[in-house]
Amino acid sequence: MPSEKMLMRGSNVVGEAAVRAGCRYYFGYPITPQNELPEYLSARMLDVGGTFIQGESEVASINMVLGASAAGGRVMTSSSSPGISLKQEGISYMAGMELPAVIINMMRGGPGLGNISASAADYYQATRGGGHGDYRTPVLAPAGCQELAELTFVAFDMADKYRSPVMLLGDGLMGQVMEPVIFPDFIDLKDLPKKDWILNGCEGREPRAIFSMLLGQGELYHHNLDLQKKYDQITAEEQRWETKNTDDADIIVVAYGTAARIAESAMNDLRAEGLAIGLFRPITLWPFPSTAFRELAQNGRKVAVFELCLGQMVEDVVLSVGERAEIYFYGVPGGVIPTPAEVADFLRSVAKGDGEVGRRIDV
Amino acid sequence: MSAEVAYKQVFGWPDSLKKNPTHYCPGCGHSIVHRLVAECLDELGMREKTIGVPPVGCAVLAYNYFNFDMVEAPHGRALAVATGIKRVHPDKLVLTYQGDGDLAAIGTAETIHAANRGERITTIFINNAIYGMTGGQMAPTTVLGMNATTTPGGRDPRLHGNPIDISRMLAVSNGVVYVERCAVSSFKQIRKAKKAIKKAFQCQLDDLGFSIVELLSPCPTNWKMSPKAAWAWVNEEMVKTYPLGVIKDETGYEDKK
Numbered sequence: 213m214p215s216e217k218m219l220m221r222g223s224n225v226v227g228e229a230a231v232r233a234g235c236r237y238y239f240g241y242p243i244t245p246q247n248e249l250p251e252y253l254s255a256r257m258l259d260v261g262g263t264f265i266q267g268e269s270e271v272a273s274i275n276m277v278l279g280a281s282a283a284g285g286r287v288m289t290s291s292s293s294p295g296i297s298l299k300q301e302g303i304s305y306m307a308g309m310e311l312p313a314v315i316i317n318m319m320r321g322g323p324g325l326g327n328i329s330a331s332a333a334d335y336y337q338a339t340r341g342g343g344h345g346d347y348r349t350p351v352l353a354p355a356g357c358q359e360l361a362e363l364t365f366v367a368f369d370m371a372d373k374y375r376s377p378v379m380l381l382g383d384g385l386m387g388q389v390m391e392p393v394i395f396p397d398f399i400d401l402k403d404l405p406k407k408d409w410i411l412n413g414c415e416g417r418e419p420r421a422i423f424s425m426l427l428g429q430g431e432l433y434h435h436n437l438d439l440q441k442k443y444d445q446i447t448a449e450e451q452r453w454e455t456k457n458t459d460d461a462d463i464i465v466v467a468y469g470t471a472a473r474i475a476e477s478a479m480n481d482l483r484a485e486g487l488a489i490g491l492f493r494p495i496t497l498w499p500f501p502s503t504a505f506r507e508l509a510q511n512g513r514k515v516a517v518f519e520l521c522l523g524q525m526v527e528d529v530v531l532s533v534g535e536r537a538e539i540y541f542y543g544v545p546g547g548v549i550p551t552p553a554e555v556a557d558f559l560r561s562v563a564k565g566d567g568e569v570g571r572r573i574d575v
Numbered sequence: 576m577s578a579e580v581a582y583k584q585v586f587g588w589p590d591s592l593k594k595n596p597t598h599y600c601p602g603c604g605h606s607i608v609h610r611l612v613a614e615c616l617d618e619l620g621m622r623e624k625t626i627g628v629p630p631v632g633c634a635v636l637a638y639n640y641f642n643f644d645m646v647e648a649p650h651g652r653a654l655a656v657a658t659g660i661k662r663v664h665p666d667k668l669v670l671t672y673q674g675d676g677d678l679a680a681i682g683t684a685e686t687i688h689a690a691n692r693g694e695r696i697t698t699i700f701i702n703n704a705i706y707g708m709t710g711g712q713m714a715p716t717t718v719l720g721m722n723a724t725t726t727p728g729g730r731d732p733r734l735h736g737n738p739i740d741i742s743r744m745l746a747v748s749n750g751v752v753y754v755e756r757c758a759v760s761s762f763k764q765i766r767k768a769k770k771a772i773k774k775a776f777q778c779q780l781d782d783l784g785f786s787i788v789e790l791l792s793p794c795p796t797n798w799k800m801s802p803k804a805a806w807a808w809v810n811e812e813m814v815k816t817y818p819l820g821v822i823k824d825e826t827g828y829e830d831k832k
């Protein structure tokens with residue numbers, strides 16, 4: 213049975229959802245703005261007989277995740293931007309070794325130590341691999357507490373299905389904000405699909421080795437092609453998005469996560485003024501929901517991209533739409549959260565085509 | 576039928592070792608230590624209940640030689656990976672096998688903290704005072720005056736820092752119950768090393784805490800010595816910086832002579 217409606221902070225929502233989704237191993241290192249998540253899990257794992265370790269660093273934590281995953285555990289780590297940078301080597305190894313895990317990034321302002329306010333400047337890092345080598349990481353972008361809960365479940369299942377690390381990309385605001393949430397029911401660990409590749413001692417079978425180093429003639433070449441097949445399948449089958457008011461829209465705003473919440477408010481205000489604005493909200497950032505978006509962005513509609521950074525997702529919009537539509541961009545960096553009124557100014561400017569707010573993207 | 580009575584097998588190929596030729600150079604300490612680890616696991620009956628983590632270093636391919644479950648770790652992170660494994664399978668014997676660069680340079684933090692948490696893991700630490708795999712650069716354990724490809728004229732403490740004695744550093748921690756330094760550069764020392772490795776595993780099986788055996792191990796190739804000269808160099812020179820013996824023993828085991 214799903215839970216009662218509960219009022220909870222975003223970070224805690226992820227923690228509770230992870231436990232309900234069968235996660236019994238958590239390894240992480242404190243960093244603001246996501247500390248409530250490890251704090252929550254340090255207690256919650258005791259209730260459910262799970263493991264919580266505060267690692268000595270993000271590097272150590274992601275490698276504990278690697279080990280627990282190889283051993284067959286449902287495992288998660290969380291951090292915020294600088295810590296996610298440190299995890300990249302481990303994520304690349306896990307991609308190469310095809311090890312499932314869920315990685316939470318509650319993004320903050322960068323580069324460097326930046327600040328602890330909400331930002332969306334890690335889109336490139338999340339969707340382009342981040343670490344070294346030819347690999348992709350599925351990235352899910354919730355836009356509120358209820359979706360944080362639901363996508364945490366999705367992330368664990370995707371990770372196991374594709375034997376891949378999966379990233380849940382939130383931000384500092386989403387981690388802090390309290391919203392009502394109804395949790396899906398606890399899964400029964402016994403119902404999870406059996407993994408026939410894990411390391412649990414070779415009693416009654418041949419020993420297994422899990423590794424990413426492939427030195428034999430053509431081995432790495434073929435491994436990369438196999439990985440690509442998996443990524444092609446994910447691209448074909450896992451694109452997720454949400455649309456609002458797009459049927460009659462002249463302008464489609466594209467925004468994800470917290471930015472989508474702000475854009476939605478701006479859209480509603482402008483609809484009251486008579487401007488036909490619609491919202492396209494990518495939920496998977498990789499794979500970017502190109503197919504659906506390409507359908508929408510035609511018939512003279514304008515595309516208005518809004519991001520909490522100076523323009524990263526806009527590249528995927530351009531890749532999806534090309535020259536079919538005029539594309540405009542408005543972005544706010546450095547952990548500054550614009551008001552819906554500021555985004556509305558951008559959209560009015562797009563409607564007029566006067567270039568006063570934001571900029572036209574030259575394709 | 577009398578043959579059954581007449582012959583008793585006294586030596587053979589350990590079950591815990593696959594019948595693959597290794598890629599180690601002639602005279603390399605790694606192959607000796609592989610054999611010792613395998614013999615100990617066989618004698619403890621643990622082969623099928625063991626999960627190992629090789630290093631990035633000359634022993635990176637150890638999963639081709641050891642006949643039990645193994646998972647690769649990024650350079651230096653073996654003890655973090657092993658921690659994850661042990662928490663999922665507390666009933667299994669979990670070991671890491673690491674070189675000096677892996678364990679005491681890039682992986683120092685993971686080493687110290689896993690040991691300090693008292694993870695029920697056993698570490699086999701190959702100290703050859705050099706970066707073998709990458710071709711003979713300075714290791715954290717390179718002894719003073721020793722030539723490495725990045726210490727022209729020999730290791731100078733003012734320029735290159737001092738050789739690190741990580742085993743003694745680890746012994747300070749309450750999480751660590753057993754630390755012994757051995758060598759694989761004489762038959763007598765090899766026999767001692769085997770005893771130490773077995774004891775370190777026993778320590779894990781008895782849930783006592785973290786255990787580590789450091790093995791001074793010849794790398795004739797990068798030391799640019801014959802195997803015989805490399806043995807002599809361990810016995811005469813290397814032991815001056817890294818004296819052999821038990822560094823810490825809180826196992827409470829009565830050592831059977």
Ligand SMILES: Cc1ncc(C[n+]2csc(CCOP(=O)(O)OP(=O)(O)O)c2C)c(N)n1
Nearest residue numbers: 631632633650674675676677705706707708
């Ligand atoms: C992140 C990273 N940095 C550097 C390397 C290159 N590298 C591989 S093995 C090694 C040193 C190995 O020396 P040691 O740990 O002493 O093992 P040995 O080969 O001597 O047994 C280095 C620097 C790497 N693989 N990964």
Ligand code: SF4
Nearest residue numbers: 599600603633707794
């Ligand atoms: S380079 Fe040295 S450590 Fe590596 S295999 Fe050869 S002798 Fe052994």
Ligand SMILES: [Mg+2]
Nearest residue numbers: 674675705707
């Ligand atoms: Mg070495």
